[in-house]
Amino acid sequence: QMQLQESGPGLVKPSQILSLTCSVSGDSIRGGNYWTWIRQHPEEGLGWIGNIDHRGTTNYNPSLKSRVTISIDTSKSQFSLKLNSVTAADTAVYFCARENRNGPYSIAFDVWGQGTKVTVSP
Amino acid sequence: DIQMTQSPSTLSASVGDRVTITCRASQSISTWLAWYQQKLGKAPKLLIYMASTLQGGVPSRFSGSGSGTDFSLTISSLQPDDFATYFCQQYHTYPWTFGQGTKVEIK
Numbered sequence: 001q002m003q004l005q006e007s008g009p010g011l012v013k014p015s016q017i018l019s020l021t022c023s024v025s026g027d028s029i030r031g032g033n034y035w036t037w038i039r040q041h042p043e044e045g046l047g048w049i050g051n052i053d054h055r056g057t058t059n060y061n062p063s064l065k066s067r068v069t070i071s072i073d074t075s076k077s078q079f080s081l082k083l084n085s086v087t088a089a090d091t092a093v094y095f096c097a098r099e100n101r102n103g104p105y106s107i108a109f110d111v112w113g114q115g116t117k118v119t120v121s122p
Numbered sequence: 123d124i125q126m127t128q129s130p131s132t133l134s135a136s137v138g139d140r141v142t143i144t145c146r147a148s149q150s151i152s153t154w155l156a157w158y159q160q161k162l163g164k165a166p167k168l169l170i171y172m173a174s175t176l177q178g179g180v181p182s183r184f185s186g187s188g189s190g191t192d193f194s195l196t197i198s199s200l201q202p203d204d205f206a207t208y209f210c211q212q213y214h215t216y217p218w219t220f221g222q223g224t225k226v227e228i229k
Contacts, residue, residue: 045209045220045221045222045223046166046209046211046220046223047220048217048218048219048220059216060217061216061217062217063217095165095166097165099213106154106213107171107172108156108168108171108211108213109156109158109166109168109211110168110171110177112165112166112167113165114164114165115164115165
């Protein structure tokens with residue numbers, strides 16, 4: 001059974017880079033699925049950050065596009081998130097998730113990591 | 123961005139009740155809609171995709187319907203394990219967007 005696990009610092013200083021990694025186990029990262037980052041603010045709900053496929057093709061939320069980079073390392077079965085120039089508004093729980101794809105069509109997020117809380121504070 | 127609006131924000135109900143949560147999209151999304159259940163401190167769990175297809179392992183008391191802009195999630199007989207927050211999510215047009223959530227509380 002596929003499992004996802006986020007890792008990375010829980011505290012980041014303002015203006016610095018938030019960096020998280022998601023480790024994939026139990027199934028191949030090389031299939032046709034999309035690997036996704038989602039965050040959840042206590043007051044603002046769930047927000048889709050972006051995704052990547054096994055070839056490295058990415059899609060980003062335009063609201064974050066200038067600051068975000070998602071990358072993949074298929075040899076390590078990992079994908080990563082980097083968010084530049086963070087502020088307090090980036091404080092959230094960050095989830096990695098699998099977007100199940102059937103060819104060109106999405107079947108939504110069927111596997112999630114447990115989530116990791118990241119606080120932006122001096 | 124496509125805005126997803128859920129109602130109600132909070133719903134108080136008793137075990138055995140039939141409950142319905144609605145989700146409205148700001149433009150047509152065909153049936154590209156999913157529903158998730160989230161419990162406190164946990165990741166969301168996929169319940170339904172393509173508006174009405176039950177994810178494997180999800181109890182049959184959950185059902186989804188709708189197309190275009192108006193959707194609903196129904197729990198036919200609320201169970202103690204169902205008290206949680208429910209979110210809808212569209213995957214018709216990037217960026218994918220979520221509703222603000224509906225909290226189902228014990229009455």
